[in-house]
Amino acid sequence: MTASPTPSSPSTPWWKKSVVYQIYPRSFCDSNGDGIGDLPGITQRLDHLAELGVDVVWLSPIYKSPQDDNGYDISDYRDIAPEFGTLADFDALLAAMHARGIRLVMDLVVNHSSDEHAWFQSARTRRDSPYHDYYIWAEPAPGGGPPTNWEAAFNGSVWEWNEPTGEYYLHMFSKKQPDLNWENPALRQEVYALMRFWLDRGVDGFRMDVINMISKPWRADGSLPDAPVVREGFLQPGFALTCNGPRLVEFLREMREQVLDHYDTLTVGEAPMATIEQGIALTHPENGALNMLFQFEHMDLDSQPGHSNGKWALKPLDLRDLKTTLARWQTALDGQGWNSLYLSNHDQPRPVSRFGDDRRYPVESAKMLATWLHGHQGTPYVYQGEELGMDNVAFDDIADYRDIETLNIYRVATQERGVAPRDILRSIHAKGRDNARTPMPWTGEAPGAGFTTGTPWIRLNPGFVRSNAQALRADPQSVFHYYRELIALRKSQPILTDGRFELLLAQDRHVYAYTRTLGDETWLVLCHFGGGEPEGTPRAIDGADDPTWSRWLAQGVQGTRVIGNWPGPERVALAGLTLRPWEALILALD
Template sequence: MSVTKDPDWWRGAVIYQIYPRSFQDSNGDGIGDLPGITQRLEHVAKLGADAIWISPFFKSPMKDFGYDVSDYCDVDPMFGTLADFDALVARAHDLGIRVMIDLVISHTSDRHPWFLESHKNRSNAKADWYVWADPKLDGTPPTNWLSIFGGSAWQWDARREQYYLHNFLTSQPDLNFHNPAVQQAVLDATEFWLKRGVDGFRLDTINFYFHDKHLRDNPGLPVEMRNDRTAPKVNPYNHQMHLFDKSQSENLAFLRRFRALIAPYGAAAVGEVGDSERGLQIMAHYTSGGDKVQMCYPFELLQPARLGAADLKATFDQLAAEAPDAWPCWSYSNHDVVRHVTRWGLSDQAARMYLVLLACLRGSICIYQGEELGLPEAEIDFEDLQDPYGIEFWPEFKGRDGCRTPMPWVQDNANGGFTTAARGWLPVSPAHLPKAVAVQGEGSMLAYYRAVLAFRRAHPVLALGAMSAVTVEGDVAWFSRSGDEAIFCAFNLGPDTARVTLPEGRWQALAGELGGTAAAGQGVDLPAWGFALARKA
């Protein structure tokens, strides 16, 4: 089996996210690496994923664990070498798995050679490669913009006697995309990886590339409009309407350049839209017309509160209004949020229902490593924290380490088979060991994930077909998928039994092997956290 030459391979794909530090350590240093990923690719193939997305492995000081890049065209030694990456791509392709990598181009590390030159003075060749601005008359920052990691988004630089913009850590200065040379430099780095056989990119913080040229202040956000989808509740970042520090119209022209570059390679891109007020609207702009990125994933299904029937309807109603032709990429968990079984307080049955729901939604889907094992969020002691975000806001926000702990492969080992070192870069949660891959046999969560993804492949309409509007009654949501076949999908997103009525026509029950309720008749009683799928005869 090998990957095919299909430019639309991304449409409806199942993408498995790998956090390389925590997947598999191959050399005993306590940190996962590229050879470790290669070693475990058969797990991904057996799961039924179409592609992997690998979080950053580029050279980096690791202040933000690889999301602070100091060399876009090389592998950090802790993860291996370029030869190791080439071997990973070759093995993945042999298994029929495409490879997407995390491209972090809104900002670099302050150790990147570009920044080291830029901050020397105001007249060097790269003086305008980052966002520099003079202070206000009173010496304060040029705007009121805030960093997602807390405090002002501006950092004073004594050498230039100017501030530079950093939407994240102070060690992550923002590139100036208004400079054409910067755009070309990041496109050149993108092509470097395309030539090495990469099949696609996850574009980190895709709406942060451009800032307002006029450096206007953001307006305040009324209290009743604030939410914690983009940043923790305790972060003042939520107090602003982010009109000028990100999501600028100039981004559209750059995304067209990006698409033109990757198209001849048959590569795809999925953008991370970091905006809790206008995420779906931005997704519409970035994926429309077939000349920008193929997919975006907004934060609607990554929200802190459990996804209810009304939430699902609101999301898809807004999607239909804002972006009827957009191709979303849905996920419940990733490396930045509390694992969804903990975040939403899900029972085993509820977790299974939500997986079937995800598999039935129009769009592509992402599965985060360990999600297929039913892993809860790991409890991390303050002394073991690595994440600067958690250290800053502890204890009200404990950071992202709880979802980043190492994968448990076996149960009879304190490190879960992740490493031969005394301990990993983060400890393996004792609660995760009974859920290790090796002990998940028949009837397990892992077996269920495999079965659901196989069911999705067996019914291509779930990946590629049209989707009707979502209808809601109480905790029950239902919709239809149509194409080569018609499938009615009903889900009880609540703790009480509820009844749903099928549309007119003859229906055949589906998904009995997944534990779904038989839905051949017109009326169906759904148990708590139950679902019913039926095919039109």
């Protein structure tokens, strides 16, 4: 067992001042040449994280798993997948992290298990199995067929027939990921026991996968309702009914009382479709259950809501929508909860391709997005490769993709919905999860980019020649070193942790501006989302309709440069201020 780094004072929990780095183990570093990243590989690369300055590592699932959904289908919660290593390798990794002052957060996946877990293997054999009620079962609908019209996240019905018991079982994701029955107190105690197993081993907290789906919307007669019909001929999304169920807060508060209150942890719950009210209820410092949530409002702004192709139906981002969404969460949770701050993770495309300009201004837009994110109130999350400015991939052949969601939508779109392959590939290039899962490039050397000496499990991003850790760590002007500056600022400047947020220039289509205020100190964060019109020209800030900006101009307000991604003077006047393409600037105002 290893000791965790020293906790911070109760008034400012350590996780509020921390920056978290997510590792996707399969793609981080391969130590044995089999093409799959592993725990010893992570241990070998910890100096990269120490130099970056992160405080916490969130490790995506490393448990035993058939890998139907790349580890989010767990067959043994207390052991390590052989391709990643052993428990001894895990203990060595944890000790090496703690020796560097880095905490470790594990992925907790307890909305569902693998169908190869011993619980389900017993549960599906007979109705009187002691594990049968660990899962959710239903009789066929009158006249036969699935009990409800819900559609799974990975397409198709959420119900799978189980011949031995003559029932359907529920799976909100793959059919190899049966949902766990949180109504069963025995199941909940199993979950709490496995959490203690890892916490007692020295782990510092959990990222909880789709945790707001654990409470299902049961009716009084013990059945589940159909989803409202929104498009004839298709199964209906069950997400809207299963997220934020009636006993969610109760279950999570029980988890906190029985487990989390007895450890010094960071907890973040993945919460699709969470509302502001639910965010406060779950993260309130006095009666909440978790430290923070991953909400998805800002991740859905460049898709068409209600479209049959869901997130794959693309639309351009309107910056005003992003402002409205983030400002609502920033303002509402101030003092009432806590925000997580993220632009990417293992399920999202690369931000420099999605929200920036990965062709003309890859470095500038990567730095601008980082500034925009880290300037907000909350705990920032950096996904592996984000600090290198990694971009999306555009594989021409669907055979080069590995993600189950991507492969399923390609099949459904082309075979069932008549979408041309080139059209669905365009959406996959923009939104596919494999964009984030290509191997971490440690060097610019072919063929393995320092990730592996073998054949990688998925193709490398061809940009590894320029965007690799070795090259960027050697370049003091790189995205990597800009991230280092931002992370160091967060550690040294309380205003970034505790300062109040206020949105400015709400209707500006190109400039995202906000302030952080703590006591008598105010910082102004300016971020230009664009390359200028015509291309490459600076953009003048028009704040005539913003009373705060107009007052500052009348007062001749100036500021001292704190950080920025373009060179410029130390003293900056707001009057006549222009922003260059994808420019970010933080000013400490007089």
